Amino acid sequence: TQLLEQSPQFLSIQEGENLTVYCNSSSVFSSLQWYRQEPGEGPVLLVTVVTGGEVKKLKRLTFQFGDARKDSSLHITAAQPGDTGLYLCAGAPSEGSQGNLIFGKGTKLSVKP
Amino acid sequence: EAGVTQSPTHLIKTRGQQATLRCSPISGHTSVYWYQQALGLGLQFLLWYDEGEERNRGNFPPRFSGRQFPNYSSELNVNALELEDSALYLCASSLGLITGSEQYFGPGTRLTVT
Numbered sequence: 574t575q576l577l578e579q580s581p582q583f584l585s586i587q588e589g590e591n592l593t594v595y596c597n598s599s600s601v602f603s604s605l606q607w608y609r610q611e612p613g614e615g616p617v618l619l620v621t622v623v624t625g626g627e628v629k630k631l632k633r634l635t636f637q638f639g640d641a642r643k644d645s646s647l648h649i650t651a652a653q654p655g656d657t658g659l660y661l662c663a664g665a666p667s668e669g670s671q672g673n674l675i676f677g678k679g680t681k682l683s684v685k686p
Numbered sequence: 687e688a689g690v691t692q693s694p695t696h697l698i699k700t701r702g703q704q705a706t707l708r709c710s711p712i713s714g715h716t717s718v719y720w721y722q723q724a725l726g727l728g729l730q731f732l733l734w735y736d737e738g739e740e741r742n743r744g745n746f747p748p749r750f751s752g753r754q755f756p757n758y759s760s761e762l763n764v765n766a767l768e769l770e771d772s773a774l775y776l777c778a779s780s781l782g783l784i785t786g787s788e789q790y791f792g793p794g795t796r797l798t799v800t
Contacts, residue, residue, distance in 0.1 A: 615791035678728035
């Protein structure tokens, strides 16, 4: 069974601080996606990383896929209250075409003004 | 372009009843996925449909079932509802039988079982 572990589970910071969220597994994934979810809404896709070692930037957000495609990180620079939400990583299994994504339990981020 | 839509937004049922949830995928997407997001458990994969066929199933009992229609919309049925079925049910769609194809989510249906 492939699992994705996210850390930290909760993060409360002040506006302007930097933070990093980690997503780790012992399994290899063909791709990894990061989502942000607001309370009572569906997850919104932020980015997909496919190649080991890949780095993608989305404004103040930097996403990295580990060289072995087993882990990923999300770094936010100068966090703002609008970044508040649940951040989820999700991996596509590398073996077979199972279709479904494996989700981490998420990191609940709160950015205080 | 319209995103994934789900109905109803909220659904309240009593234990033992049946619930039917509906999902319309993004135009051009042939795959529909159903996930359950219960408090504290994260997103758990339920079912995957593509081109009208069930392609994969998560670790849920048979009373969770569904189908996909010729227009690629989908229905999730939950029979003999139990209190622990209370959760946000999310539908996602993607381009189909491509491993790792990006999944786009709808707003969800909040099911409450009393």
